[in-house]
Amino acid sequence: MTTQTNDNLEQSTFDDQANAAEALREKLDDAMTPGYQTEFDPDEAETVGAFVEDALSEEDAAESDADLVDATVPGDDKEG
Numbered sequence: 001m002t003t004q005t006n007d008n009l010e011q012s013t014f015d016d017q018a019n020a021a022e023a024l025r026e027k028l029d030d031a032m033t034p035g036y037q038t039e040f041d042p043d044e045a046e047t048v049g050a051f052v053e054d055a056l057s058e059e060d061a062a063e064s065d066a067d068l069v070d071a072t073v074p075g076d077d078k079e080g
Helices: 002-031 042-047 058-063 066-072
Strands: none
Touching: 002 042
């Protein structure tokens, strides 16, 4: 009886995962519809890559201000 219970639990878990994957695919299809607002729970959003960290590193951000300094240095006008 324990084996049958374990088999049922494994089958149920597999079915739940398959259903969740299908629901997520349907949400992604819906999200491609202009004007339609699809809601994702946090786990679904993470699964589809909504929270991929692609911001600048602190070092890259610090280096990016070099052009700003060059552009704002007074007396570097070439007109005149």
